[in-house]
Amino acid sequence: MNWKSLLVNIIIIGLLAIAPTLLGESLKKPVSIIYLVSIIILSAIIQILLGESQKNLDKALQLEEESDKLEKKYNSSILNLKAKGISYFDVAIYPLFYHTPRCNQDYGVRIFVNSRDELVNSPEITLTLDKNVEVKKANTSIHRYFHNEKHYFLLNQTIDRSEGSMYYEYEFKITFKEQGENKFKLLVESKELSSEIENSFFVQ
Missing domain, CATH: 2.60.40.2410 (Uncharacterised protein PF12988, DUF3872)
Structure with a gap:
């Protein structure tokens, strides 16, 4: 879990913790219940989006790492060719x-x-x-x-x-x-x- 996901979780837990105190008797009203359910659904959507974002970031980092390995391998091959005295057009x-x-x-x-x-x-x-x-x-x-x-x-x-x-x-x-x-x-x-x-x- 990255820091963005952790921050969102803290905010959501905090809102859910103080919601009964702030709303009090209002929780008995349908509008307040809809408001609370909306917060829960929104938090779930944010969590999914953050998860996908993290997956894409991890994949990009993996591709970058593989690219660096190939570049090092290619550069090493060129150095070997020069070291062996092989010249070409x-x-x-x-x-x-x-x-x-x-x-x-x-x-x-x-x-x-x-x-x-x-x-x-x-x-x-x-x-x-x-x-x-x-x-x-x-x-x-x-x-x-x-x-x-x-x-x-x-x-x-x-x-x-x-x-x-x-x-x-x-x-x-x-x-x-x-x-x-x-x-x-x-x-x-x-x-x-x-x-x-x-x-x-x-x-x-």
Whole structure:
């Protein structure tokens, strides 16, 4: 029981204790009885509202505590990564289509790469797929390497623009040749940094 609930209880008990003295013979009147019953009902409602308020407060405190634990865990992971000397790019893949792709149709794909430090050369990008595809830039096919049942494409020449030797944007067209799940791996690396993304496209 918190201090608000305790205070309300004290006030209600006090009112009920002195009510007979104050009202005296008036307790025999219906209006006085209604007044007293109203006080009791009102006190019950206040108690319920205070109880719900306390539950919500406890839940909020619990969520805040869990959030703090997750934040500490996340910060600890970042520190561990830095301590081990693992460096990486911030990479995002943005398909330029909003529906399930189909075989033998061209679809645009953009790749955004952000480095936290300036680079002397643009990062190298290698796209690896488990199924047959065609990759083009400006209607020119990108050379494909086939090794260990995997299709490899070096996407360095698909660079579209860069800013300040830290931000790079790549764009190309991809044509899927096989239906089903097309798994891919995107490797972005330089002499100092390296990032890898694995995902898939589902093709109808």
